[in-house]
Amino acid sequence: MNRRELLAFAGAMGLIPTARAFAAAGDLRGAAREAFIYCLPLIEMAAARDRMLNDHGDGQPAAINAFRPTRSLAGPKNRAITTPNNDTLYSSAWLDLTKGPVTLTIPPSGDRYVSVALLNMYSDNDAVLGTRTTGNGGGRYTIVGPGQPGSGANVVRCSTPHAWLLARILNDGPADLPAAHKVQDGFVLHGPAGVAPPAYATRKSSWQDYFASAQRLLISDPPPATDGVVLRRIAALGLKPGGGFDPGKLDAAAAREIEAGVAEALPSALRRSAPNVVQGWTYPRGDIGWFGQDYDFRAAVALGGLAALTPPEAMYLRPVSDSGPGATLNGDYRLSFAAGKLPPVNAFWSITMYEATPDGQFFLTENPLNRYSIGDRTAGLKTNADGSLDIWIGRTDPGGDRTANWLPAPAKGPFSISLRAYLAKSEMLDGRWRAPALVRA
Missing domain, CATH: 2.60.40.1610 (Domain of unknown function DUF1254)
Known part of the structure; x- marks a missing residue:
């Protein structure tokens, strides 16, 4: 038995505190990284609940x-x-x-x-x-x-x-x-009157507060039995469905390991949950909206697209950057659909513009047309003589008849778009239809 195995075994047997044993064995950092990722959807859901129950601008909870x-x-x-x-x-x-x-x-x-x-x-x-x-x-x-x-x-x-x-x-x-x-x-x-939930930490809180809130959420909403393996791995923190997290029991060395693991968490999750890319568009994975044991992907969607539906209900496509890593754009583009090649749907499709925030989230943005999306219900779109449709995407008004088909970007900063297809037809679900590539205008 090597030193790492011996220390982990000693911790498990109660011979030395578990967190200290895993820190010494080099595993506490990994446990913290994995725990942050695993608990992020719980934290994001709780944060969304708090905002939506309490922040409406009308003074009424x-x-x-x-x-x-x-x-x-x-x-x-x-x-x-x-x-x-x-x-x-x-x-x-x-x-x-x-x-x-x-x-x-x-x-x-x-x-x-x-x-x-x-x-x-x-x-x-x-x-x-x-x-x-x-x-x-x-x-x-x-x-x-x-x-x-x-x-x-x-x-x-x-x-x-x-x-x-x-x-x-x-x-x-x-x-x-x-x-x-x-x-x-x-x-x-x-139904019965429910109890207003308490406040919880956010992903920007200290690791002590983050994991303390995660512990409370694991108790109030126990994880499925199918998450048993990951729960055993993160138990090194004292983080368990039945309770046990206590930052006061962690020494300075353990705290440093946890801080390092937390710092690695989101970049690691985003890197390992890379989507399928075709012609410059990311296509949703089959497990979006029902993630199983892909905790990296679940965390990435909780951060950038909380409440995403499953593909049979809605397909979400987003372009990759043409100027570096990530999903943000920074320029003027043309998206051209050939005649008869619009997104095939049984409900509707749209392309929505978002400003990108530094922490990886996306929100609608002010623009001179007060237009936030373009789609199959947009009045006044102009098709070309051959039946094709050009959509102009970017900061600059393309002018003339093209303005009717312009989706304005924010005046400055990175942005992104999302192509949504609700009740996509089989040719979109199985990959026979693909979105055309964005072209620099």
């Missing part, structure tokens, strides 16, 4: 187990969630199932796309109800938490006691808002 609708499309001032779309109205509810199930009513929506995603606290889509899965006729569903009784076609199981319910209702612009609001008003929740 939102209630647990009740929908909070947004009555207008997202704009530059909406900063609660990274990478918002500008196509749908949202109705959002944070669930507390610890006192019993809640009942969800979805209204009939005619031919309007709707979806209701049930996200557990680890950011997986436990279920998506609506146009694709349950139809547009509406229905009534019972959402039950872990271990709660319930059976039947209309019972939906959530894998954590707390969850995020996010409804999306397609809107075709200002004139369509009254009709969209009518559908939105039909989304209703009934």
Whole structure:
């Protein structure tokens, strides 16, 4: 048995404190790195819940187990969630199932796309109800938490006691808002009054506060049994589903190892979760929205696209940079769709512009047209004589008829775009259709 194995064994047997043993063996740094990545979705979900329950600009806190609708499309001032779309109205509810199930009513929506995603606290889509899965006729569903009784076609199981319910209702612009609001008003929740959650640390907090909050979240929303291997690896920190993290038990050497591991965490996760790239576009992996044991990818999506749907519901494409690593752009571009080669969808498609923040998040940006996206419902788009469609993307107004097809970028700084395809057809899902490459204009 070598020194590293001996120290780890001694720690496990209680002969010396576990954290000190793993620090001496060189494993505490790796445990901290892996724990930061594993717990990031919990931290990001808790932070989103805190912002959305408490920061509405109207002085009125939102209630647990009740929908909070947004009555207008997202704009530059909406900063609660990274990478918002500008196509749908949202109705959002944070669930507390610890006192019993809640009942969800979805209204009939005619031919309007709707979806209701049930996200557990680890950011997986436990279920998506609506146009694709349950139809547009509406229905009534019972959402039950872990271990709660319930059976039947209309019972939906959530894998954590707390969850995020996010409804999306397609809107075709200002004139369509009254009709969209009518559908939105039909989304209703009934259930026990939930308990307002406490505040938690964020990813920018000290490692002591970050892991203390992660410990509380692991207790309130226990991880699945299928995460047992990673949980054993991060237990070196004292971080366990049943509790045990105590930074006061860690000496200076252990603290240095943890700080080093935390500093490596996000760069490591982003590097190891590299997506599939074709013609300069990143294509979503099959496990987006239901991540399994790919904790790096789960963390990367929690950071840059929290609440992402699964590919059958929505495909998300983002260009890679043509001037260095990353997904940000910095210039003027043309995107040309050949005649008959627009994104193949059964619902809708759009291209949305975002400013990129230094910490890897994306938000809508002010621009002279007040236009945040272009897509199949954008009025006034001009096609070429051969039926092709050019979209002009960047800071500079292309002028003339091209302005009608201009998606303005922020006046300065890096930016990115996202091509969304809701209910993509099979040729997009299986790769027969590919987005054309961006060309410098």
